[in-house]
Amino acid sequence: MLKTKALLFTTCALALAVSLACAGKKAVRYGKQKIGPGSAVVVVVDCPTNIQNVVLAKFMEKDYRVKAFNASDLYAMRDVYDIRDFKKIAQESSLNDQGSPFNIQKAHDNLYKLTIYNYEMQKAETLGEMKERYNVRYLILFELNDWERVSWGRAIDLASYELVWLENYPTRYSDTIESIIDHFITSLSGM
Amino acid sequence: MRLRPLLFSALAAALALAVPGKAAGDVAFGYLLNRSGNANYDYLETIFPNSFASSLASQYMMTVLRPASVDERFRKRGMELKKLYSVDELAQASGIAGADYFITGSFLPLPGNRIEIRLSVCGRKTMEVFSFTSTERMEAEIFRLVDRVTRVLAAYLRGDGLYKARAVPAGTRIAFITNVSGEELNRFYIPFLEQGFPVLCAQNNDIEALTASGHFAAFRYVTTKTGSLEPCGDARNVRFYHGPWNNSRFDERVKETRDFFREFDLAYAGTKEKALERMARGFGGSADVLMIVGFSRDRRASWVRAVDMKDRSLLLMLSIQQPDSLFDDPVAAIAGMIAADLPTAPGGAPAR
Numbered sequence: 001m002l003k004t005k006a007l008l009f010t011t012c013a014l015a016l017a018v019s020l021a022c023a024g025k026k027a028v029r030y031g032k033q034k035i036g037p038g039s040a041v042v043v044v045v046d047c048p049t050n051i052q053n054v055v056l057a058k059f060m061e062k063d064y065r066v067k068a069f070n071a072s073d074l075y076a077m078r079d080v081y082d083i084r085d086f087k088k089i090a091q092e093s094s095l096n097d098q099g100s101p102f103n104i105q106k107a108h109d110n111l112y113k114l115t116i117y118n119y120e121m122q123k124a125e126t127l128g129e130m131k132e133r134y135n136v137r138y139l140i141l142f143e144l145n146d147w148e149r150v151s152w153g154r155a156i157d158l159a160s161y162e163l164v165w166l167e168n169y170p171t172r173y174s175d176t177i178e179s180i181i182d183h184f185i186t187s188l189s190g191m
Numbered sequence: 192m193r194l195r196p197l198l199f200s201a202l203a204a205a206l207a208l209a210v211p212g213k214a215a216g217d218v219a220f221g222y223l224l225n226r227s228g229n230a231n232y233d234y235l236e237t238i239f240p241n242s243f244a245s246s247l248a249s250q251y252m253m254t255v256l257r258p259a260s261v262d263e264r265f266r267k268r269g270m271e272l273k274k275l276y277s278v279d280e281l282a283q284a285s286g287i288a289g290a291d292y293f294i295t296g297s298f299l300p301l302p303g304n305r306i307e308i309r310l311s312v313c314g315r316k317t318m319e320v321f322s323f324t325s326t327e328r329m330e331a332e333i334f335r336l337v338d339r340v341t342r343v344l345a346a347y348l349r350g351d352g353l354y355k356a357r358a359v360p361a362g363t364r365i366a367f368i369t370n371v372s373g374e375e376l377n378r379f380y381i382p383f384l385e386q387g388f389p390v391l392c393a394q395n396n397d398i399e400a401l402t403a404s405g406h407f408a409a410f411r412y413v414t415t416k417t418g419s420l421e422p423c424g425d426a427r428n429v430r431f432y433h434g435p436w437n438n439s440r441f442d443e444r445v446k447e448t449r450d451f452f453r454e455f456d457l458a459y460a461g462t463k464e465k466a467l468e469r470m471a472r473g474f475g476g477s478a479d480v481l482m483i484v485g486f487s488r489d490r491r492a493s494w495v496r497a498v499d500m501k502d503r504s505l506l507l508m509l510s511i512q513q514p515d516s517l518f519d520d521p522v523a524a525i526a527g528m529i530a531a532d533l534p535t536a537p538g539g540a541p542a543r
Contacts, residue, residue, distance in 0.1 A: 026520065028377060030384045106422055107456040109409035110463075114455070116410075117466040120368060120393050124473030127392065139392075143373055152374040156392040161474050162364070163390040166381070168374045 025150055025170050032164040034190035035138050035155055037063035042130065045142040051177060055142065058181040062189070067136050124161065131158035138164075140188070144180055147173045153184045216291030217254035218348065219261045220244045221284070223308070224274040224297040232300055236274065239298060239308070242333065246341040251349065254290075261288050278320050281313040282423035291315055292348060296322075304329045308340060312347060313423065321347055323354065323418040323505070346537070347508075352494075354418060354508040355537035359497070361387035363533075364477055366470075366500070368393055369484040370407040375522050379484075382527040386534075391478050410483045413496045414460050418505030464503055471500050480506060484529070490521040495529055507533075 035041070041064050045055050059066050130136050139156045148171070155165040165188045171180065220240040225232045237258060244255040262272040265287055276284050276295055285293030296310035306329045311322040323343065327336045346353045365388050371379055380390050412421050454462055471478055482497045497507035509532070511525050 026378075028381050028523075030381055032384070106412075107452055107459075109406075109412065110414075110455040110459045112406055112409050114462065114466055116368065117463070117470055120366075121466065121470040121473045124393070124470065128473065128475070150374040152377050154377065160389075161391050161477055163380060163384070163392060166377045166384075168377045 027168055027170055029167040029187060030165065031188065031190060032162070033157070035140075035165060035188045037189065038065065039138055040065045040067060040136050041138045041140050042067050042134075042136050043140045043142070045144065047144060051144070054177050055144075055181050058178060058185065062185055067134050127156070127158055127161065142181075142184065144177060145171055147171050147175065151180050151184075153188070155188055216348070217256065218244070218247060218292045218294060219256040219285070219288035219290035220258050221261060221272055221276070221288070221293065221295030222258050222274045223295070223310075226297045226299040229300070232298075235298060238333070239337075240294070242337040243294070243341055243344065246337050247345060247348075250338075250341065251345045253345070253348070256288065256290055261293075264289060276311070278311070278421065278423060281311060281320055282318055285313040285315040288315075294344070300329070301326070306336070310340070310344070312344070318423045319412075319420060320423055321352070321354070321418075321420045321508075324416070342537075351510045351512075352420070352508055353510070354505065356417070356499075356504065356506050358536045359480060359506065359533040361534055362389070364389045364391055364479045366391040366393035366474065366478040366481050367484065368410070368481070369486070371486055371490075371522060375490075378520055378523045379526045382523060382530040386530040388530065388533070391474060393474075393478070393481070407485055410485055410496060411494055413483075413498070413505060413508070414463060415498055415503055415505040416460065416464075418508075419460075420508060467498070467500065467503055482507075484526075486522065486525070490525075493525050 041059065043056060043059055043066060045052055047055075056066050127139065130139070136158055139158060140153065141155075142151070142153045144151045150168050151171050152168045153166065154163060156162070157164045167184065167187050169180065169183060169187075220243060222236045223239045225236050240258050244257050247253045248255045258272060265272045268287055270287065273280075273284075275297065281293065281295070284295070291314065293313045293315065294310060295313075296308065298309070299307045301307055305326055307324060307326045309322065309324045311320050313320045325340055325343065327339060330336050343354065346355070365383065367380075367390065369376070369379065383390055413419055414421060467481070470481070478500045480497050481500050482495065484493055484495050486493045491513040493511050495507060495509040495511070496505075498504070499506045509529070511528055513521070
């Protein structure tokens with residue numbers, strides 16, 4: 001009787017742990033418009049060049065017009081987040097002067113916020129340039145992960161700056177890079 | 192024996208009833224300065240705070256201190272309750288007033304029978320000041336105006352820093368800045384997209400959110416023309432020591448520091464306005480709302496700040512605590528709660 005209870009308890013605990021752990025690993029998908037073959041796309045994927053080639057080849061196989069673009073061409077945060085701006089706020093203040101540290105922190109925080117706004121603004125401008133100069137319609141982002149983790153993708157329509165497709169795909173044990181990309185292409189093309 | 196189940200039920204019911212709602216703390220009111228220079232309106236300097244205090248006490252059961260009682264407390268310390276306080280002075284004033292919150296402000300009668308009311312709410316313990324501007328019609332019966340302003344005050348005081356200027360209908364295009372990225376960001380976006388809010392690519396063109404540092408909490412403070420939440424510091428208090436040791440290099444450093452504080456503190460609202468203007472242009476005018484959402488490390492708590500990108504006014508301040516269910520993904524659950532709340536009209540304070 002005790003054994004059965006222990007078994008039941010362990011099963012319940014395991015089920016609870018599994019369901020809690022899986023809450024964030026669920027597959028999710030949203031598609032607002034189809035991105036079919038023939039579309040001019042830039043694909044950004046965070047992985048070594050040889051794997052990037054596999055991903056790009058898959059898109060080219062399916063007749064997408066893949067524009068040559070390197071992720072590092074995108075405006076990087078470190079280009080804007082200029083640490084030199086912060087040196088001017090190094091201040092000496094006495095412990096008796098309670099106002100000063102507050103003021104310094106406030107100005108420092110404001111500078112940080114402006115830097116982030118600036119970064120987002122620069123990105124928007126870069127995307128605009130990508131659309132105008134290189135005639136790109138969609139920017140597609142991927143992060144590919146191993147089994148037990150989640151691979152994800154997002155697509156942005158540069159005509160409207162809107163997010164038009166996204167998917168989280170829990171990578172299966174049997175998956176390869178090709179099969180994951182095939183899955184994503186099928187999903188974003190709505191085929 | 193038969194009474195035992197009844198006893199347990201009664202005990203459970205009593206416990207349930209005894210669980211307190213969110214206690215807002217007590218509120219002290221200062222005067223509201225008449226900014227018009229027309230002495231005919233001076234009587235409102237006392238009428239307004241007294242009316243707000245009465246309304247908070249009667250409608251929201253809050254403990255209030257009227258300006259006369261607050262003035263008495265100041266006099267006991269050999270001081271006088273002023274009509275106008277700077278953000279920096281508010282911290283000290285709220286300490287003397289002795290309540291959890293100290294509220295003061297000003298008003299300006301406008302043409303067309305309207306009135307602009309600016310209020311600042313200083314939290315004595317948090318040392319944070321929430322300020323908002325409300326332009327209302329001067330009603331024949333002042334009670335309606337008082338009710339509307341009190342509703343905003345009560346929502347903030349009892350709703351864990353809640354402020355909502357208006358409903359945000361589905362179809363509004365939102366640009367997000369948040370400290371989640373990758374697959375989590377996808378789960379965050381889904382509820383907004385499903386509720387019909389187009390999401391702009393403010394942050395979804397990164398592989399990693401570079402805002403994922405502890406510093407992101409700086410965005411909790413917000414500054415706009417119509418509303419702000421800020422710490423009680425004032426750059427004007429930074430002292431620059433001058434003396435015989437001054438030389439050109441020292442003077443240059445002082446000048447740089449002064450310029451820094453001017454740009455990033457005193458004139459921050461203007462500096463930020465320019466940054467947001469350029470950001471709006473960057474998105475080709477397509478961003479309706481800029482929404483900043485900060486998540487705690489365990490993702491079970493978050494805060495929201497939203498700015499209307501058309502007129503750069505404060506739209507929403509909201510704090511969301513841990514979702515009810517243990518089984519839900521907290522990021523998606525919190526995003527769902529925000530998305531569901533957006534189209535609802537700003538109501539009164541949550542029930543006690």
